[in-house]
Amino acid sequence: MEPIYISPAGPISPIEVLYGHRGFIEQGKSYMAHKTGFTYSSLLKAFQEAGFTSFFGGSRPKQFELWLIAFKQNKTEEDLKKIAEEFLP
DSSP states (O other): OOOEETTTTTEOOHHHHEEEEBHHHTTTOOGGGGGOOOOOHHHHHHHHHTTEEEEEEEEEEETTTTEEEEESSSSHHHHHHHHHHHOOO
């Protein structure tokens, strides 16, 4: 399958975006297998259902990324952005 991008771990094909890096999985690193898939809205909903109340995140479709920082404590938007600067792209 033709790669959609090259990562530090090597070429990544669409199937690996969905299911995990085949090379690592073949090496027995089953923790690299994706057990579920999310859209940003389904990821946010899962966190809300788990009791989280403060969120900051987003997606970068061209990089095939989703990211979210969530807290069960109430945080201001300013606090969330400051924390996100430390951890998110």
